Amino acid sequence: MTSVAVLVELLRTDTAGGHVKCWERFAESAARLPEPVVGGPDGPGLDLTVYFLGEPERVETLSPRVRLVMLPPVLSTTALMSADGAEDICDLAPHHPRLAALLPRHDVWHLTHNFAYAATAVRLARRAARKGARAPRLVGSVHTDVPLLASVYARYLAERWLPGTHRAVDDFLAERVETWLRRRRDRMLDSCARVLVPTPAGRAELAPAFGPHRVSLLRRGVDHERFRPDGTARAWLTGEYGVPTDRPLVLFAGRLDATKGVPLLAESVRLVRRRGRAVHLVMAGSGAEAAEVRRSLGPDVTLLGPLPQDRLARVYAGCDIFAFPSRTETCGNVVAEAMASGLAVVLPEHARTTQWLAAPGQDGVVVRRDDPRDWSDALCALVDRPWLLAAVRRRAAATAGQTHPSWDRVLTEDLLSVWLPRAPSGRRPAAWSDAIRAGPRTLTR
Incomplete structure (x- = not known):
């Protein structure tokens, strides 16, 4: 059994954006996979945990082997939100202690952002490598051009906090934020064995930096039952x-x-x-x-x-x-x-x-x-x-x-081959009850 942790350091709500919805759909697809496809005598099984931000700390079980976990942020960006609250809430802390306590039970750590969850995962993986301990397999995926979005938000914040400043000042701040975040993203991704991008253009952009063998496609699916023509x-x-x-x-x-x-x-x-x-x-x-x-x-x-x-x-x-x-x-x-x-x-x-x-x-x-x-x-x-x-x-x-592929098809064709090794690791992931008892707080189902 291969235990995979997907790290989505965004607040999970009913009206959350496409990044959150993407991983909700993948988790639902994983819960639908029949055991002969996921495991069986010919290959390893999949145990999937998707970590989001959320308060209070809780776990939502989709199947015996698939769950969504919400952990409170350590340093939330709520204070930076505009009055309408449209921006995504993430966690700017350099380390997330509760996540750090839970991560070692997983074999594969999948980074989808480059803030608190990703920083914690990369730091723990590097520490394990230095000590010669069994290190997890890191995977990264690109979902949003965060550096570019942050540069636009930097202009909004400058207008809000520094009204009357010259536009050149706003442009300078935005450029600095974008440059810093792009370098940070690339450092995080460089720690990953595989980097997943949504389009061929994205693969062409990142392949020179990380090597063509490390960059592959992770397409997006469509829920054809939910989104369809409706005459009423x-x-x-x-x-x-x-x-x-x-x-x-x-x-x-x-x-x-x-x-x-x-x-x-x-x-x-x-x-x-x-x-x-x-x-x-x-x-x-x-x-x-x-x-x-x-x-x-x-x-x-x-x-x-x-x-x-x-x-x-x-x-x-x-x-x-x-x-x-x-x-x-x-x-x-x-x-x-x-x-x-x-x-x-x-x-x-x-x-x-x-x-x-x-x-x-x-x-x-x-x-x-x-x-x-x-x-x-x-x-x-x-x-x-x-x-x-x-x-x-x-x-x-x-x-x-x-x-346009379904989420089930994308999970099967684009993700399982990256997450699951060719043969079982021989290490069965700890039961969730064991992980909960080992942690500093209790996850409520």
């Missing part, structure tokens, strides 16, 4: 949120800030309205730009706030177009969810989110420049030609059904 969703959306029924609905889902291109999208929709097209923008999420979007578009926008997955799925299915100008995504699972729901997606040219398209221009629209006029042209082209909008929506749903 539009009426539900109107009844729940009062959105108009007499015009196309343009949807955005994610953080409402500059990292996602929200200012660009808001101005684009404003131009579409000025050109006489009756469209309505629906936005699921919260963030620093929410007030400005409301001020700019007034009655032409509906702000839904953060939504849990099941409710978000109905919102997708009730809209017509999914516009997502973000260039910071390493993958952009919301794009796949929108296509599976039968929406026409509009994306920036050369953004990594375009990997979801099989035939750009047919199952989705790409916009060449990050200019509101170009984006308004793309939106108008769909709004003015209902037959074209319907055709793109049909092709998007077809592409999703035919080419």
Whole structure:
């Protein structure tokens, strides 16, 4: 039996972002794997624990061999949050003692971030190597361009804490933060035997630094049962949120800030309205730009706030177009969810989110420049030609059904081969009851 610990140092909530949702889906898939596939006489079994941040400390059991564990942060970023609380909460502590007490029971330590959990894991692994003790196998995966996101947040924080400073000062702080975090990320990943990235472009970027043999793909899956076309969703959306029924609905889902291109999208929709097209923008999420979007578009926008997955799925299915100008995504699972729901997606040219398209221009629209006029042209082209909008929506749903993998498939094809050795290690992981008794506190089920 091989025991794997996945370290997701983000707060787990019903409305958490794609990174958290990704590992929830992988854990659910692992719990569904039949024993002959996972273990049996021909290979090792899998015991999976996914660690999140959360209070109080607790464990949620998905199966006898799969569980989610929430540990309180040591140095939470809550104090750095904006008033709307849209940013992800992580842990900036250099060491997490409770995690350090639990990690030695696992054989594989999978890093998905580069803050407290990752720092703790790397430090313990290096200490074991120096002492000649049995060291865990470290694996790392890239889910978000954290350095780039942090540089944008640094500008927001500078405006909040140092109002009136020159823009050059804000740019300098943002650049320093991005450079420091990118170096820190690369140092963490350099400790890993394998580095997993979501796209071929990401593999090409990191392969020169870590070696092609150490970098491989970890795709994202789609829950095709949850995200699908639904002819009743539009009426539900109107009844729940009062959105108009007499015009196309343009949807955005994610953080409402500059990292996602929200200012660009808001101005684009404003131009579409000025050109006489009756469209309505629906936005699921919260963030620093929410007030400005409301001020700019007034009655032409509906702000839904953060939504849990099941409710978000109905919102997708009730809209017509999914516009997502973000260039910071390493993958952009919301794009796949929108296509599976039968929406026409509009994306920036050369953004990594375009990997979801099989035939750009047919199952989705790409916009060449990050200019509101170009984006308004793309939106108008769909709004003015209902037959074209319907055709793109049909092709998007077809592409999703035919080419976008399920979470079960990605787990089996991309993760199990990295986590599980060819032969059992001979070391059976301690029962969870033993790990709990050994720890300083009690995990409640």
